Amino acid sequence: xxxxxxxxxxxxxxxxxxxxxxxxxxxxxxxxxxxxxxxxxxxxxxxxxxxxxxxxxxxxxxxxxxxx
Numbered sequence: 001x002x003x004x005x006x007x008x009x010x011x012x013x014x015x016x017x018x019x020x021x022x023x024x025x026x027x028x029x030x031x032x033x034x035x036x037x038x039x040x041x042x043x044x045x046x047x048x049x050x051x052x053x054x055x056x057x058x059x060x061x062x063x064x065x066x067x068x
Contacts, residue, residue: 003028007035 003020005028010017020028039057 005031005035008039 001019002022003024005018005020007015007018009015018031020031036057043057043060
């Protein structure tokens with residue numbers, strides 16, 4: 001096992017995380033990009049006031065870890 005992708009549904013315990021083996025880097029990156037786009041659409045749809053500061057799930061995660 002090389003990569004494990006925890007999607008929003010997996011974090012909400014609606015499904016299991018996605019597992020990718022060696023040689024499946026392209027599939028992992030594609031799925032990650034799709035999940036990030038889906039998250040961004042939901043985030044911007046809510047009209048969050050912090051949307052100018054955070055442009056991706058990765059930045060949101062970093063901001064949360066920093067306590068901002």
